Amino acid sequence: MSSNHSLFLIKPDGVERQLQQAVVEAAEEAGLTVVCRHRLLLGEEDIVRAWADTRRTEHPLEHLSLDLWYGGRPMEVLLVTGPDALARARRVKSEVRAGYRLGPFANVLHTPDHKGEFDLQLSVFAGDCATCAGAVSTDFGDYSAVPQAYPPGTLLPEAWRDIERLRELAQPLWDDPASCFWRPTYPEPYRAENPQGPQDRALYIAASPHQLSFDNLVGALVTALPGIAFGHALELVISALHHQDFTLAVGTPAECERYRDALMRQGLNTPIRTLAQDAVRREEQIRTGGWVDGSAASAA
Numbered sequence: 001m002s003s004n005h006s007l008f009l010i011k012p013d014g015v016e017r018q019l020q021q022a023v024v025e026a027a028e029e030a031g032l033t034v035v036c037r038h039r040l041l042l043g044e045e046d047i048v049r050a051w052a053d054t055r056r057t058e059h060p061l062e063h064l065s066l067d068l069w070y071g072g073r074p075m076e077v078l079l080v081t082g083p084d085a086l087a088r089a090r091r092v093k094s095e096v097r098a099g100y101r102l103g104p105f106a107n108v109l110h111t112p113d114h115k116g117e118f119d120l121q122l123s124v125f126a127g128d129c130a131t132c133a134g135a136v137s138t139d140f141g142d143y144s145a146v147p148q149a150y151p152p153g154t155l156l157p158e159a160w161r162d163i164e165r166l167r168e169l170a171q172p173l174w175d176d177p178a179s180c181f182w183r184p185t186y187p188e189p190y191r192a193e194n195p196q197g198p199q200d201r202a203l204y205i206a207a208s209p210h211q212l213s214f215d216n217l218v219g220a221l222v223t224a225l226p227g228i229a230f231g232h233a234l235e236l237v238i239s240a241l242h243h244q245d246f247t248l249a250v251g252t253p254a255e256c257e258r259y260r261d262a263l264m265r266q267g268l269n270t271p272i273r274t275l276a277q278d279a280v281r282r283e284e285q286i287r288t289g290g291w292v293d294g295s296a297a298s299a300a
Helices: 012-016 020-029 044-050 060-070 085-100 115-125 163-175 214-224 230-242 253-265 275-288
Strands: 005-010 033-040 075-081 201-204 247-251 272-274
Touching: 005 020, 005 085, 005 115, 012 020, 012 075, 020 033, 020 075, 020 085, 044 060, 044 115, 060 163, 060 214, 075 085, 075 115, 163 230, 201 253, 201 275, 214 230, 214 253, 247 253, 247 275, 253 272, 272 275
Parallel strands: none
Antiparallel strands: 005 075, 033 075, 201 247, 201 272
């Protein structure tokens, strides 16, 4: 039955702005029928189960972002049905986000990319709703055997896999309107302490050839950029995910080539440009705000 079903999770910012009717109308215009809708509050264990395809012990940053944006905040679930429902719902998500988003996470709406994700998330989002539960075709048991969404990547250093330690570092970024979430010119790119020549090249992140987690990306920077502070790597990744072509590092041609090669071995597409080209892109980011709808990592 669920092959013709999908769901919309109206995020806290969408509920706060009372955009539910806009979502319903967009769904109906796309040929989808809303068969059930109910309010939703997720606790930490709910998030662990709904995103069991991204294991919390391996991807604590992904789960921290979910905790900060979803945990304990009112949301609404819409179960929809119709021909090719998953693909139609994804198109609705793109249209609604384009029309109503306010920033990198305040983007109103989530919908699953494929049937496995639909079953996994609705198995939790259904709560006590028999209609929603009836659309789930998989019994996940204790959720420990759910296939993982991300291929093996560079995990965070062991010392930084404690989610509460990460929370102390990351929550101020989520709470601060002037942080790297919201300003396309922050933070400064990484530079080697003792450059071996003029630092006239810039390395930036383009679309990744593989789906990588937030944690994989930060781990890759910590591995590839000698001596970078963990907090700096975190800020660079946040900015690169949410601002177009964000500059990761500046250095000599040889330095940037080494950084690029190390990052590309870990699945990142990281081209090099001159500082003059980089300055043009940065001005464009400032002018437009540099928002992007997709990213190399996607937890929300």
